[in-house]
Amino acid sequence: MPSPGQAPAPFRGSRRDRAARASPAPQRGPAPSHARDGQLKGPWQPCPGGAAACPLPPCLGAPGASPPRSGRSRGAAGDRGSFCGGSPSAGRGQRISWISDIIVVVSPENIETMKTIIEKYGHKRVTVVEGGITRHRSIFNGLKVFAENEFSSHLLQKPEVVIIHDAVRPFVEEDIVSKVVMAAKEHGAAGAIRPLVSTVIASAADGCLDHSLERARYRASEMPQAFLFDIIYEAYQQCTDYDLDYGTECLHLALKYCKTNAKLVEGTADLWKVTYKRDLYAAESVIKDNLSQQVCVITNGKETLAQVGFLLPESLKSQIKVEAITVPLSKNDSRLQNIISGQCYNFVCVNDKRCAIQEAQELADMLEKSNTPLLCPVVLISVHLDISENNSFSIGMEDLTTIKKFARETKKKNILVYGLLIQYKDPLLLQETVNSAAALIMALIKDRNPELIGQLLVA
């Protein structure tokens, strides 16, 4: 399985599968909503030519996982579609550490693209397998990597438990994966379920209602699902061609061929399938929302900045978690380094030089070296405090050109730079001006609009 961060969004229409092998003990990763690695909730997976706005199709993946607190196991996974996004860098490790192998099942035409993505983002534990023409055939191909020599250059060690997941459900939480794996270990098979959103009905041959199902008695079967490897593999081996070509439900195969009644585990709303264009809009907004949870405000300790350095974080705090630090920008400052390496995607750099970008440049360098912007765009707002007494203050074209040029350069590194001018004329109006600046900062952070980089806004 691709943990959704790792497994970027596939294009509709092609197929692939994934499988994974898990290390024995469950080691929980960082909290999902602020986690690194482009994982479940946080990261914005840029896709070639379209950011999070690429078509994301339904797909399925089956990662091998070792059930927590148990012996070694692995898995296999299948998904359909071709990846269009990135995945976390190797340096950061992959999100669910107790998954030992990840099999990604991909349509033949997308295998090379997939391999490029895996290399770019430094994924480990991933084996790419050619998919079949249906969901079940793709999953079966993924499972064979653990059992049949000809399907892989090296036979992966057979897992105790295998997880199957759809890559079109990128917001899955580690918690539900863990629950499903534990249940599979006990019951042989398990799958996430959700309440039905609509009543389900059966139609007669004439296109009229035959009967409707009582909604409370039924559930939607979602992913992830997990199985003892021997059960699901045997089920696939016994499958008829009809099953492989028209079936949609792995739990059904385990029941039909191995008499295994899967344990059903209540899933969360996060398991939704990114299927339609509106889902892409929603996914983009959810990711942007998750990236907008924390901002780091940096001031250099100069007296003139002290008041704004205090008021601005206070004004932001009602909307966002704020880390306010007063340091001369330095690559050796451990506090700033910790923030950069700790999932912060938003930085505000306050200085008292009109349109000077030196500090923003230093910060951009630090960010680039940290790999933070590799997965998701980082917002860097350079706040300039205008403390001149001159009432006929004006913004020169030269200053504007400087910040624009800088912003164009840093955009290549996935850092979005915006300028913001705060006029510090009347101390009585300062609070109001700072509030206005905070509103602009939040708007820039939430939108992450690449077209507006290099603009100088005025609070």
Add this chain to the structure above:
Amino acid sequence: MPSPGQAPAPFRGSRRDRAARASPAPQRGPAPSHARDGQLKGPWQPCPGGAAACPLPPCLGAPGASPPRSGRSRGAAGDRGSFCGGSPSAGRGQRISWISDIIVVVSPENIETMKTIIEKYGHKRVTVVEGGITRHRSIFNGLKVFAENEFSSHLLQKPEVVIIHDAVRPFVEEDIVSKVVMAAKEHGAAGAIRPLVSTVIASAADGCLDHSLERARYRASEMPQAFLFDIIYEAYQQCTDYDLDYGTECLHLALKYCKTNAKLVEGTADLWKVTYKRDLYAAESVIKDNLSQQVCVITNGKETLAQVGFLLPESLKSQIKVEAITVPLSKNDSRLQNIISGQCYNFVCVNDKRCAIQEAQELADMLEKSNTPLLCPVVLISVHLDISENNSFSIGMEDLTTIKKFARETKKKNILVYGLLIQYKDPLLLQETVNSAAALIMALIKDRNPELIGQLLVA
């Protein structure tokens, strides 16, 4: 039923119903995606304190409708939740003209809010009815308006066909409403269906899989649904308390109590229920997308503007439908008036005065009088062409303050004003600068960010 434009989004947790009465002949409204009146696809329903970002709950509504090409009929509708959005102004008429009456069923605590909204947006044909504690009880209350005196100050004329719809499906197209009505007239009952997104399973008492349904044989029952009034009203009259308290499916009632097998009509993906927070994100994006389909570029015909007045629309055309007109702004210009009254929510006003806003002000006045911004925010971008030879050009604070003040005033009228400066120095670079301006214009139009109003961007 609220046609979703008319019926703004309700808050989760409360209940209401709506009913409507239809005029006999079907008169199709304008195409939905560019249509007026806050209707299905186009309008952005602002909600008190939160624009389209308010929680939108599932709800149901039953508009009375006359089946196209048939005799007079009406309907009743129920939905749950409290409205948080607006609805089209009376002056523009309501979207589906052949619906003669609209019953909106509302929880007791939200009736006054609902009435305020109906008045504000000038809705006609709407009767507000107090809802019950379940979906079926609310719908039944809505239907009673056509049959029982005590439920309305004046008994509405009994319709031939009644439509039932959920207000949480705001993007329904008139086409599917029409199809469902026609089918109901022939079969007695009809409802929209969609393919299942997930496999449906039944669980046993122990929380394990009992059996899974073959996905291809079942469908999700969606809204709208339509019925011959006598059938659905009789079905509700015969309902048991168990039906009223636990049932979810109107088609089931028609089958159970009136032996009417509803005709099932394939619906479109637009019928999705706005249920979760992600759906609000999606709904907002869909609405913004629909508002960003057309822009009107206005130049005053002066020679200095001619080149930009030509290049800018050309550059925009790859992304948006452009109406470029060269007129001195005048309230008597019929072409501009036609554009304003023809569903355009985006205006670009090009002038050669640095930071002069007079023309933008005139346009804002015209827009305000047209009622266009009542439903959805209108974007007005004041483009200033800087043709000075002076290389040390700068933007004065006074100019910035002027546009900010103007933007704050027009925002109260739901018009979002942004400034954009184009430097016309080097004719060789003009095309590049215009392209950059076009990109900024598109970004402003697509985002409609109220926090960025009054800012002066530089292309």
